[in-house]
Amino acid sequence: MIYLDNAATSWPKPPEVLKAMTDVLELAGGNPGRSGHRLSIAAAREVYNAREDIASFFNVADPLRLIFTSNATHAINVALRGLLKPGDHVVTSSIEHNAVMRPLRSLEKQGVHLSIVPCAADGSLDVRDVVRVMNSRTRLVAITHASNVMGTILPIAEVASVAHKAGALLLVDSAQTAGTIPIDMPAMGIDFLAFTGHKELQGPPGIGGLAIGDNVDISEIEPVMRGGTGSHSESEEQPDDLPDKFESGTLNLVGIAGLHAGIQWVKDRGIDTIRAHLKELTLALINGLSELPEIKVYGPLDTNSTVAVISFSVHHKRVSEVGLKLDEEYGILCRVGLHCAPAAHKTMGSFPEGTVRLAPGVFTTMDDISTTIRAIEQVIHS
Amino acid sequence: MTRYGVVLFFTNSSVMRAEKLLKEAGYSTKLIPTPREFSSDCGVVLRFDWTDCEQVKLILDTAHLEIDTIHQM
Numbered sequence: 001m002i003y004l005d006n007a008a009t010s011w012p013k014p015p016e017v018l019k020a021m022t023d024v025l026e027l028a029g030g031n032p033g034r035s036g037h038r039l040s041i042a043a044a045r046e047v048y049n050a051r052e053d054i055a056s057f058f059n060v061a062d063p064l065r066l067i068f069t070s071n072a073t074h075a076i077n078v079a080l081r082g083l084l085k086p087g088d089h090v091v092t093s094s095i096e097h098n099a100v101m102r103p104l105r106s107l108e109k110q111g112v113h114l115s116i117v118p119c120a121a122d123g124s125l126d127v128r129d130v131v132r133v134m135n136s137r138t139r140l141v142a143i144t145h146a147s148n149v150m151g152t153i154l155p156i157a158e159v160a161s162v163a164h165k166a167g168a169l170l171l172v173d174s175a176q177t178a179g180t181i182p183i184d185m186p187a188m189g190i191d192f193l194a195f196t197g198h199k200e201l202q203g204p205p206g207i208g209g210l211a212i213g214d215n216v217d218i219s220e221i222e223p224v225m226r227g228g229t230g231s232h233s234e235s236e237e238q239p240d241d242l243p244d245k246f247e248s249g250t251l252n253l254v255g256i257a258g259l260h261a262g263i264q265w266v267k268d269r270g271i272d273t274i275r276a277h278l279k280e281l282t283l284a285l286i287n288g289l290s291e292l293p294e295i296k297v298y299g300p301l302d303t304n305s306t307v308a309v310i311s312f313s314v315h316h317k318r319v320s321e322v323g324l325k326l327d328e329e330y331g332i333l334c335r336v337g338l339h340c341a342p343a344a345h346k347t348m349g350s351f352p353e354g355t356v357r358l359a360p361g362v363f364t365t366m367d368d369i370s371t372t373i374r375a376i377e378q379v380i381h382s
Numbered sequence: 383m384t385r386y387g388v389v390l391f392f393t394n395s396s397v398m399r400a401e402k403l404l405k406e407a408g409y410s411t412k413l414i415p416t417p418r419e420f421s422s423d424c425g426v427v428l429r430f431d432w433t434d435c436e437q438v439k440l441i442l443d444t445a446h447l448e449i450d451t452i453h454q455m
């Protein structure tokens with residue numbers, strides 16, 4: 001089996017991640033931050049250590065500004081729905097995942113003004129087009145770090161400086177980059193960083209987070225959920241302290257331990273080594289697919305401008321048929337269709353049919369890529 | 383004679399951070415369930431040797447850790 005669906009979720013996971021998850025349940029399985037006994041304390045220590053290490057991974061100085069959520073979608077909702085009020089203006093790009101687009105469309109119905117800056121067909125974003133839509137009511141720019149459809153990396157630092165000049169904040173969806181591209185929040189000017197644990201951070205599904213920059217005034221963000229936090233229990237009001245304000249309910253201890261181990265694994269392997277490996281695989285995919293005249297490959301076709309996500313379509317074949325054959329006849333697993341990002345497919349001209357998406361991961365080999373290219377060749381000629 | 387003091391924090395994350403900082407600085411601490419007389423809150427408090435009180439306060443203060451109260455035991 002060749003797994004090329006790492007953009008949906010990475011697989012397999014490093015054994016260290018599985019071990020950390022079973023260990024924490026066995027050895028520290030109390031409710032973190034609730035009770036006073038040893039298992040609860042051990043759980044709370046693990047959560048705090050993970051919080052510190054994950055914050056430092058994104059260069060966030062204050063670990064209490066790292067909020068655990070269940071995934072990137074949840075984190076994006078915490079930021080968007082917590083910050084934006086009717087009358088505010090928000091800016092996004094035309095290649096966003098529905099994790100960003102749907103909450104924005106819903107806020108639009110509640111009176112938030114939305115501008116969608118068009119990207120080029122290869123997904124690239126011209127910052128001058130962002131400048132053009134900014135106005136005095138722009139509260140936030142919310143964009144993805146890289147497209148989950150064609151891999152295109154957006155110019156985050158440049159967008160940050162445009163946003164800040166206009167007095168707006170920047171939210172970045174790092175679902176497709178965290179773990180393969182270094183993210184330094186203050187250096188890149190990111191005010192909110194949404195991440196998910198189950199992709200290239202090598203963690204399990206069900207855990208993610210929102211890192212909040214030092215410049216953000218927490219009192220301006222309403223929690224989207226309220227409930228028990230283990231703090232200020234005498235009060236029936238939600239506390240204002242971080243991270244409790246945004247973390248109601250029992251945390252996903254197992255997920256946190258797995259994500260913690262996953263990030264440690266990424267650090268040990270080295271993010272530059274990981275990136276170099278993925279670039280090599282992506283280049284081989286681009287070169288191999290470009291030799292097949294029946295195939296159209298989308299995106300910038302330049303590994304410096306993309307993450308390891310390649311989308312293609314075949315002139316005379318349905319993408320679903322290609323995907324099914326690759327799976328059933330060759331054991332090659334990928335994802336076909338619209339990838340939860342209709343806007344991105346409209347931008348690149350592949351809506352509503354969608355594309356076949358190949359996303360190698362850290363455990364993919366060059367042999368896997370050669371085998372895949374040969375299989376695709378056979379499928380399109382079958 | 384007073385042997386111990388306890389620090390009450392507002393959040394569990396602060397307790398964990400304080401424990402870590404004091405441990406790194408070489409002080410002997412223990413996390414114990416919050417004594418009922420101090421707070422109606424759930425969770426734990428940080429116990430320390432009363433003789434270290436001033437240094438403990440200094441370390442927590444330097445780290446900008448928000449403290450609820452400190453008590454002798």
Ligand SMILES: Cc1ncc(COP(=O)(O)O)c(C=O)c1O
Pocket residue numbers: 007008071072073074097099144146147148173175176196197198208340
């Ligand atoms: C760009 C992008 N944003 C957000 C998400 C949502 O991630 P999750 O499903 O973990 O919330 C994904 C992945 O599905 C993605 O690729």
